[in-house]
Amino acid sequence: MTGRPETGPPATADDRDRALLHRAIELSRLCPPSTTAFSVGCVIADRNREVIAEGYSRRDDPHDHAEETALRELAPGDARLAGATLYSSLEPCGRRASRPSPCADLILGTPIPRIVYAWSEPTLFVEATGAKRLADSGRILIHVADLASEARVANAHLVKFPE
Helix, strand or coil, X not given: CCCCCXXXXXXXXXXXXXXXXXXXXXXXXXXXXXXXXXXXXXXXXCCCCCEEEEEXXXXXXXXXXXXXXXXXXXXXXXXXXXXXXXXXXXXXXXXXXXXXXXXXXXXXXXXXXXXXXXXXXCCCCCCCCHHHHHHHCCCEEEECHHHHHHHHHXXXXXXXXCX
Protein backbone atom coordinates (compact mmCIF):
# COMPACT_ATOMS: atom_id res chain seq x y z
CA MET A 1 0.00 0.00 0.00
CA THR A 2 1.46 3.35 -1.00
CA GLY A 3 -0.71 5.45 1.26
CA ARG A 4 -2.02 7.53 -1.64
CA PRO A 5 -5.73 7.77 -2.26
CA GLU A 6 -7.15 5.35 -4.82
CA THR A 7 -8.68 8.30 -6.67
CA GLY A 8 -5.39 9.51 -8.10
CA PRO A 9 -1.68 10.09 -7.72
CA PRO A 10 -0.26 12.00 -4.75
CA ALA A 11 -0.15 15.80 -4.56
CA THR A 12 3.58 15.74 -3.78
CA ALA A 13 6.47 14.16 -5.67
CA ASP A 14 7.62 10.71 -4.60
CA ASP A 15 10.42 8.41 -5.82
CA ARG A 16 8.42 7.19 -8.85
CA ASP A 17 7.70 10.80 -9.83
CA ARG A 18 11.37 11.65 -9.56
CA ALA A 19 12.31 8.66 -11.75
CA LEU A 20 9.81 9.71 -14.43
CA LEU A 21 11.01 13.31 -14.25
CA HIS A 22 14.58 12.05 -14.70
CA ARG A 23 13.36 10.25 -17.84
CA ALA A 24 11.90 13.54 -19.15
CA ILE A 25 15.25 15.21 -18.49
CA GLU A 26 17.03 12.42 -20.41
CA LEU A 27 14.68 13.00 -23.35
CA SER A 28 15.54 16.72 -23.36
CA ARG A 29 19.09 15.74 -24.27
CA LEU A 30 17.81 14.20 -27.54
CA CYS A 31 16.57 17.57 -28.81
CA PRO A 32 18.29 19.08 -31.82
CA PRO A 33 19.85 22.30 -30.47
CA SER A 34 18.11 25.58 -31.22
CA THR A 35 19.00 29.21 -30.57
CA THR A 36 15.29 30.15 -30.41
CA ALA A 37 13.75 27.45 -28.21
CA PHE A 38 14.46 25.39 -25.12
CA SER A 39 15.32 21.70 -25.22
CA VAL A 40 12.62 19.93 -23.23
CA GLY A 41 11.61 16.34 -22.56
CA CYS A 42 8.16 15.08 -21.59
CA VAL A 43 6.71 11.84 -20.27
CA ILE A 44 3.04 11.05 -19.72
CA ALA A 45 2.21 8.24 -17.30
CA ASP A 46 -1.14 6.69 -16.41
CA ARG A 47 -2.62 6.62 -12.89
CA ASN A 48 -0.32 3.69 -12.01
CA ARG A 49 2.57 5.76 -13.32
CA GLU A 50 3.28 3.47 -16.24
CA VAL A 51 4.60 5.42 -19.24
CA ILE A 52 2.00 5.82 -22.00
CA ALA A 53 3.74 8.51 -24.11
CA GLU A 54 7.03 10.36 -24.46
CA GLY A 55 8.23 13.31 -26.47
CA TYR A 56 10.87 15.98 -26.80
CA SER A 57 11.27 19.35 -28.45
CA ARG A 58 11.81 19.36 -32.23
CA ARG A 59 11.33 15.58 -32.40
CA ASP A 60 9.14 15.60 -35.54
CA ASP A 61 9.20 19.24 -36.63
CA PRO A 62 11.49 22.21 -35.88
CA HIS A 63 8.62 23.95 -34.03
CA ASP A 64 7.50 21.01 -31.88
CA HIS A 65 7.42 21.38 -28.12
CA ALA A 66 7.94 18.32 -25.94
CA GLU A 67 4.46 18.26 -24.45
CA GLU A 68 2.77 18.41 -27.85
CA THR A 69 4.87 15.54 -29.23
CA ALA A 70 3.97 13.37 -26.23
CA LEU A 71 0.29 14.31 -26.40
CA ARG A 72 0.29 13.57 -30.14
CA GLU A 73 1.04 9.91 -29.31
CA LEU A 74 -2.32 9.56 -27.57
CA ALA A 75 -5.88 9.79 -28.85
CA PRO A 76 -7.62 12.89 -27.44
CA GLY A 77 -10.28 10.70 -25.84
CA ASP A 78 -7.82 8.23 -24.28
CA ALA A 79 -9.43 7.30 -20.95
CA ARG A 80 -6.02 6.96 -19.28
CA LEU A 81 -5.52 10.74 -19.46
CA ALA A 82 -8.11 11.32 -16.71
CA GLY A 83 -5.73 9.85 -14.12
CA ALA A 84 -2.45 10.67 -15.85
CA THR A 85 0.54 12.73 -14.79
CA LEU A 86 2.55 14.77 -17.28
CA TYR A 87 6.26 15.12 -16.48
CA SER A 88 8.24 17.90 -18.13
CA SER A 89 11.84 18.95 -17.71
CA LEU A 90 10.66 22.58 -18.11
CA GLU A 91 7.51 24.33 -16.94
CA PRO A 92 4.94 23.98 -19.75
CA CYS A 93 4.79 27.20 -21.75
CA GLY A 94 1.88 29.58 -21.30
CA ARG A 95 2.83 31.72 -24.29
CA ARG A 96 4.39 30.66 -27.52
CA ALA A 97 6.01 32.44 -30.44
CA SER A 98 6.10 29.57 -32.98
CA ARG A 99 2.51 28.24 -32.90
CA PRO A 100 -0.86 29.49 -31.71
CA SER A 101 -1.41 26.99 -28.87
CA PRO A 102 1.02 27.01 -25.95
CA CYS A 103 1.60 23.78 -24.08
CA ALA A 104 -0.52 24.90 -21.13
CA ASP A 105 -3.53 25.16 -23.51
CA LEU A 106 -2.76 21.76 -25.01
CA ILE A 107 -2.68 20.24 -21.51
CA LEU A 108 -5.87 22.10 -20.51
CA GLY A 109 -7.51 20.51 -23.55
CA THR A 110 -7.04 17.13 -21.85
CA PRO A 111 -8.28 15.79 -18.52
CA ILE A 112 -4.69 15.33 -17.24
CA PRO A 113 -5.01 16.37 -13.57
CA ARG A 114 -1.37 16.47 -12.50
CA ILE A 115 1.80 18.07 -13.89
CA VAL A 116 5.29 17.57 -12.45
CA TYR A 117 8.17 19.70 -13.73
CA ALA A 118 11.80 20.41 -12.84
CA TRP A 119 12.79 23.86 -14.12
CA SER A 120 10.72 27.05 -14.08
CA GLU A 121 10.75 28.64 -17.52
CA PRO A 122 13.17 31.57 -17.68
CA THR A 123 11.90 34.68 -19.46
CA LEU A 124 14.41 34.31 -22.27
CA PHE A 125 11.84 34.01 -25.09
CA VAL A 126 8.43 34.77 -23.55
CA GLU A 127 6.99 35.55 -20.14
CA ALA A 128 6.55 32.34 -18.15
CA THR A 129 2.84 31.90 -17.41
CA GLY A 130 2.24 28.16 -17.91
CA ALA A 131 2.49 26.99 -14.30
CA LYS A 132 0.16 29.71 -13.06
CA ARG A 133 -2.41 29.05 -15.78
CA LEU A 134 -2.39 25.32 -15.06
CA ALA A 135 -2.64 25.83 -11.29
CA ASP A 136 -5.39 28.45 -11.70
CA SER A 137 -7.38 25.88 -13.71
CA GLY A 138 -7.34 23.50 -10.74
CA ARG A 139 -4.64 21.14 -11.99
CA ILE A 140 -2.19 19.78 -9.44
CA LEU A 141 1.20 21.31 -10.21
CA ILE A 142 4.37 20.02 -8.58
CA HIS A 143 7.68 21.80 -9.03
CA VAL A 144 10.66 19.56 -8.20
CA ALA A 145 13.13 22.43 -8.00
CA ASP A 146 16.09 20.34 -6.87
CA LEU A 147 16.17 18.75 -10.36
CA ALA A 148 16.24 22.12 -12.16
CA SER A 149 20.03 22.19 -12.52
CA GLU A 150 19.91 18.77 -14.20
CA ALA A 151 17.16 19.99 -16.55
CA ARG A 152 19.20 23.08 -17.48
CA VAL A 153 22.09 21.00 -18.87
CA ALA A 154 20.44 20.51 -22.27
CA ASN A 155 20.01 24.29 -22.48
CA ALA A 156 23.51 25.42 -21.58
CA HIS A 157 23.91 26.79 -25.12
CA LEU A 158 21.07 29.28 -24.41
CA VAL A 159 21.58 30.35 -20.84
CA LYS A 160 24.77 30.37 -18.81
CA PHE A 161 24.37 29.21 -15.24
CA PRO A 162 26.63 29.67 -12.23
CA GLU A 163 28.70 26.65 -11.30
